[in-house]
Amino acid sequence: MPKTKREFALAGLKLDASAKKSLYLQLYEALRQAILEKQLRPGEQLPPTRELATDLSVSRTTVLLAFDHLLSEGYIEGKSGAGTFVSETIPEDLLEVCTDSVAKTAPFSVLPKISGRGERIKRVSVFTRKMRVNLQPFRPGIPALREFPQQLWTKLLARESRTISMETLGYGDPCGFRPLREAIADYLRISRAVRCDADQVIITNGSQQAIDLVNRVLLDEGEAAWTEEPGYSGFKESVASLGGRLIPVKVDEKGLCTTTGNAADPAARLAYVTPSHQYPLGVTMTLSRRIQLLDWAAKSRAWILEDDYDSEYRYTGHPISSLQGLDRNGCVIYMGTFSKVLFPGLGLGYLVVPHSLVDAFVSARSLSERQGSVITQATLAAFIEEGHFARHIRQMRMLYHERREMLLAALDRDLGGALSIFPTETGLQVTAKLHRGSDLDLTEKAAKIPLDVRALSTYYHDEKQSVNGIVLGFAAFDETEIANGVQSLAKLISG
Numbered sequence: 001m002p003k004t005k006r007e008f009a010l011a012g013l014k015l016d017a018s019a020k021k022s023l024y025l026q027l028y029e030a031l032r033q034a035i036l037e038k039q040l041r042p043g044e045q046l047p048p049t050r051e052l053a054t055d056l057s058v059s060r061t062t063v064l065l066a067f068d069h070l071l072s073e074g075y076i077e078g079k080s081g082a083g084t085f086v087s088e089t090i091p092e093d094l095l096e097v098c099t100d101s102v103a104k105t106a107p108f109s110v111l112p113k114i115s116g117r118g119e120r121i122k123r124v125s126v127f128t129r130k131m132r133v134n135l136q137p138f139r140p141g142i143p144a145l146r147e148f149p150q151q152l153w154t155k156l157l158a159r160e161s162r163t164i165s166m167e168t169l170g171y172g173d174p175c176g177f178r179p180l181r182e183a184i185a186d187y188l189r190i191s192r193a194v195r196c197d198a199d200q201v202i203i204t205n206g207s208q209q210a211i212d213l214v215n216r217v218l219l220d221e222g223e224a225a226w227t228e229e230p231g232y233s234g235f236k237e238s239v240a241s242l243g244g245r246l247i248p249v250k251v252d253e254k255g256l257c258t259t260t261g262n263a264a265d266p267a268a269r270l271a272y273v274t275p276s277h278q279y280p281l282g283v284t285m286t287l288s289r290r291i292q293l294l295d296w297a298a299k300s301r302a303w304i305l306e307d308d309y310d311s312e313y314r315y316t317g318h319p320i321s322s323l324q325g326l327d328r329n330g331c332v333i334y335m336g337t338f339s340k341v342l343f344p345g346l347g348l349g350y351l352v353v354p355h356s357l358v359d360a361f362v363s364a365r366s367l368s369e370r371q372g373s374v375i376t377q378a379t380l381a382a383f384i385e386e387g388h389f390a391r392h393i394r395q396m397r398m399l400y401h402e403r404r405e406m407l408l409a410a411l412d413r414d415l416g417g418a419l420s421i422f423p424t425e426t427g428l429q430v431t432a433k434l435h436r437g438s439d440l441d442l443t444e445k446a447a448k449i450p451l452d453v454r455a456l457s458t459y460y461h462d463e464k465q466s467v468n469g470i471v472l473g474f475a476a477f478d479e480t481e482i483a484n485g486v487q488s489l490a491k492l493i494s495g
Helices: 005-011 023-036 050-056 060-073 092-097 098-107 116-124 126-130 149-164 176-189 207-218 233-241 259-265 288-300 355-368 374-385 386-416 440-447 481-495
Strands: 076-079 084-087 201-204 224-229 245-252 270-273 304-305 330-337 351-353 420-422 428-436 469-472
Touching: 050 060, 060 076, 076 304, 084 330, 098 440, 116 233, 149 176, 149 374, 176 201, 176 351, 176 374, 201 207, 207 224, 207 233, 207 270, 207 330, 207 351, 224 233, 224 288, 224 440, 245 259, 270 288, 288 304, 374 386, 386 420, 386 481, 428 440, 440 469
Parallel strands: 224 245, 224 270, 270 304, 304 330
Antiparallel strands: 076 084, 201 351, 330 351, 420 428, 428 469
């Protein structure tokens, strides 16, 4: 007896139990596609859930979840005492265009045009799709994830989930959970000499959102922004996406050169700096350079975005106070993140803005996101207030110092003649200048081993001024991983 069209459609269902996507979502998408392509026609009856579950060798719950999803979206409908049927009311235009085959072959000319800003974002945001998920030596900027007190964090998270008030569970302050902002303000006043109160602290979903907020609030299209050369690509990408002009300003052993910036564009609207631990060179901006930069901002009526990158991890000497703490004219916006101190998946950072800018930043924050996760922010507030945060930093500072020394010793032993280390006493990575070969070629070969080595030349805005080198993170890797990684790197360089 020949099979019906429905039987053909259902016989072709393939579910993969080993896939990351859940079985019910796989089934939902397969049935939805069959309906849209008219393999299952309007009004056609679907098999009972028990029968379909048996045919597909899945639980009935899996089928019920898929059917519920289709019911909620109107693709199928239940008729009392009769069963489940493909909906009679699916619009014809949806049936005609909402298929993979049509979507992939639709000519671009029939699609609406995106904005000029959208085109800029499309060009500059590709780097975010190239992020490696698996952690391999020597990925920079990643803390020792295996050393994070996960059980303690889970305990605090459960406690905050149980005890948080009903009022807090509703819509709250776009600036973030008030106790967390108070804890951050207290911590920054003590550890970084930042002059602020909780009203000036705005919680963000990490440093990149903080950068985007600053650029959207302070930088008009066509206006110039100083960026460190070499420097963090995330800031440059953000400025470019908003139509701003990037002015690369040289960084030497004393930090950003204000005189170079003045010569290039003294009327720039904004300067982005990482004075505590310049990324990627690792230098610390001297006090005299900090004062020069503050003087320029005051005279030019410009803003400074201080990214206090890796300030927690200084291994010798005493840290210099933050730029914000030295500022007497209210022109510095201070930013920080918990990704490097705790774990990147936390996705929390913060801005400290002058009182005069609070309203503008609150509005900008509200437009991009009404508020972040209150439960997560409450957990972090407890983690800080109960002393776990300060204790974790102390422990990690000692561990990272040991791992840094291990990496430096291994580089000297196995690669002493092949590279020169940029001197630094801070941070979670070491940067070195290559004496020969291409850093781009080296990083491409390293990725196949696999090693996650970053090419120094890619951090330069002006390729003609770029330096051939590598950036090696050490914080997330133990002694064996560091030693084996350097040996593998040495073989690549010598070979």
